[in-house]
Structures are given as C-alpha cells and as structure tokens.
Amino acid sequence: MKNNIISSIRLTIVMLILFSGAYTLIVWASSQLTTSHGNGDVIYFKGKKFYSNLGQKFTNDRYFNSRPSAVEYNAASSAGSNKGPSNPAYLASVQARIDTFIAHNPKIKKSEIPSDLVTASGSGLDPHISVTSALIQINRISKVRGISENALTTLISKQTEKPMAGLFGPERIHVLKLNIELDKMQ
Incomplete structure (x- = not known):
C-alpha cells in the first residue's frame, strides 16, 4: 500500500x-x-480593429453574410448550441435563418441554401463560409451595390482559400477579408 x-x-x-x-x-x-x-491575426480597416480568426456578424444586404453564431460572436463564450438536430428550438432557429435569408435573397429556393449559412459552427466563431455560400449571395450584393456579377465572382475567386497543404478541408472564404475587399472596390 x-x-x-x-x-x-x-x-x-x-x-x-x-x-x-x-x-x-x-x-x-x-x-x-x-x-x-x-x-491572433489583427486587421485594421477604416480605423477599426478586427481579429481575423474570429467570426464577425455581417447581416447588411451590402455585405456577404457570415456564418451564424450560437454565441452571438462572443469570443469569451465560444460554444455551439448543443442542441440536437431534432430539438424544436434548434429547428425553429434554423427555420428563422432560412426565412430571413430567403426574404433578402428572393430568387433563391430553400433547397439551394448551403447549410453553413443557416447553421452555427461548433465554436460559434467560424470566420469562414463555403465558396457556394458566397456565390449564392452575388445577385443580392450586385443589385444593392451596383457592381457586376462578374466582378463579384472574380472577387470571390481571388479570396478563395485553398485546403491546408492542398489536402485538408474544403475551399473556403474568409468573410471579413472578402467584405473588406468588397468595400475597397467602391
């Protein structure tokens, strides 16, 4: 012993x-x-300080929407919603996000909306969206800003991040960087 x-x-x-x-x-x-x-990676733009590794809230029609956050983009409380896919409250929040997206993008069908535009990430702070999520928003932004859809497609192409080491993860778009470049276009 x-x-x-x-x-x-x-x-x-x-x-x-x-x-x-x-x-x-x-x-x-x-x-x-x-x-x-x-x-942390800090970006300064128009006198404001942004941490690029944290998701930012973009809901204005002039910008590409960011991925929803279960913690309202609060880095001090990084977490997912912890609600299962059959939880009524979770389903209601996803449906509300779908309805909001369709209201701002009326040409898009519900079945065409990428899941990362209506579901929060595991951390609630993901600064990226899929390339598909960016492309599906082009029509709205083109109309609001008066920028051609071709110019927006080119911008998305330039801002697309390749998989890490060419192998790990999908192509993705950093929403903050994309929206900063969008502002610089005008």
Missing part, C-alpha cells in the same frame, strides 16, 4: 511538471513561430 501511494505521488508530481510547465512552454514556443507570434 505504501509503495502505491509513493508511486502515485511521484506520478502526480511528474505529470504536474510535464503538463503545467513543459506542455505550456511547447505550446507557447510553437505559437511564436506563427506570423502573429500567438497574438
């Missing part, structure tokens, strides 16, 4: 040093290798 207690105490001390010291140091050191040195 005494040997088990002593071994447990030793293991606890080793794990405490390893996970509160060494692991923390490794994570900090690897963050220093990034371009932002672990401080």
